[in-house]
Amino acid sequence: DGGITQSPKYLFRKEGQNVTLSCEQNLNHDAMYWYRQDPGQGLRLIYYSQIVNDFQKGDIAEGYSVSREKKESFPLTVTSAQKNPTAFYLCASSIYGRSSYEQYFGPGTRLTVT
Amino acid sequence: GENVEQHPSTLSVQEGDSAVIKCTYSDSASNYFPWYKQELGKGPQLIIDIRSNVGEKKDQRIAVTLNKTAKHFSLHITETQPEDSAVYFCAASLNTDKLIFGTGTRLQVFP
Numbered sequence: 001d002g003g004i005t006q007s008p009k010y011l012f013r014k015e016g017q018n019v020t021l022s023c024e025q026n027l028n029h030d031a032m033y034w035y036r037q038d039p040g041q042g043l044r045l046i047y048y049s050q051i052v053n054d055f056q057k058g059d060i061a062e063g064y065s066v067s068r069e070k071k072e073s074f075p076l077t078v079t080s081a082q083k084n085p086t087a088f089y090l091c092a093s094s095i096y097g098r099s100s101y102e103q104y105f106g107p108g109t110r111l112t113v114t
Numbered sequence: 115g116e117n118v119e120q121h122p123s124t125l126s127v128q129e130g131d132s133a134v135i136k137c138t139y140s141d142s143a144s145n146y147f148p149w150y151k152q153e154l155g156k157g158p159q160l161i162i163d164i165r166s167n168v169g170e171k172k173d174q175r176i177a178v179t180l181n182k183t184a185k186h187f188s189l190h191i192t193e194t195q196p197e198d199s200a201v202y203f204c205a206a207s208l209n210t211d212k213l214i215f216g217t218g219t220r221l222q223v224f225p
Binding site for chain 1: 120123145146148150155156157158159160163165203207208210211212213215216217218
C-alpha cells in the first residue's frame with residue numbers, strides 16, 4: 001500500500017525544545033515538501049527537496065531545518081528559534097520536483113508547543 | 115512573486131445545489147492551476163487541475179474554468195452531496211518548483 005506516512009499525529013512539546021517530525025514515502029518520488037497550515041492562511045511552504053542530499057528554503061523557513069539523506073525520508077525539525085511553532089504540519093511528495101506534477105500529502109502532524 | 119486569492123472563505127449550500135469557488139492569481143506567466151480537497155483530519159488531495167492552454171476541464175460533477183485575461187479560475191461542483199463537505203484549496207504555479215496556495219474555502223453541504 002503506497003503512500004506517505006507522518007508520525008506522530010499529535011505532538012506536544014514545551015517551549016524551548018527542538019522537535020522532529022517524521023515523513024516517509026514509499027512512492028519512489030524524487031521530490032518532497034513540508035507545509036505549515038494555520039487557520040485562514042492556507043498552506044505555506046517551509047522547505048522542499050527535489051533530490052536526495054539537496055533541499056531549498058520555502059517561504060517560511062526561519063526556525064526550521066530539514067535533511068534528505070534518503071529518498072524516502074524527509075524529516076522536519078522545529079527549532080526553539082521558531083516563534084510560533086504551534087500549527088498543523090503537512091508533508092507531501094511528487095514524482096518529480098516540478099510544481100505541475102501532483103503532490104501527494106500525508107495525514108499531517110498537529111504540533112502544540114506550550 | 116505569485117499571489118493567489120480565494121473566495122469565499124466559507125460556503126454553505128443545500129444538497130443538490132451547485133457550488134462555485136473562485137481564485138485570482140497575480141503572475142500572468144502562471145500556467146498550472148490545481149484544486150485540492152481536504153477532508154477533516156486528512157491531508158489535501160488533488161481533485162482536478164487545468165493548464166493554461168485549456169479554458170475548461172470537467173470530471174463528472176466537478177469542473178474548472180480558467181480566464182487567463184482576467185487571471186482567475188473557478189471550481190464548479192454540481193449536484194452537491196454531503197460528502198463534498200470539505201476545505202477546498204486552489205493553487206497556481208509557473209511549472210517551476212513551487213505551488214502557491216489560496217487560503218481555502220470551507221464548503222458545507224446540508225442534507
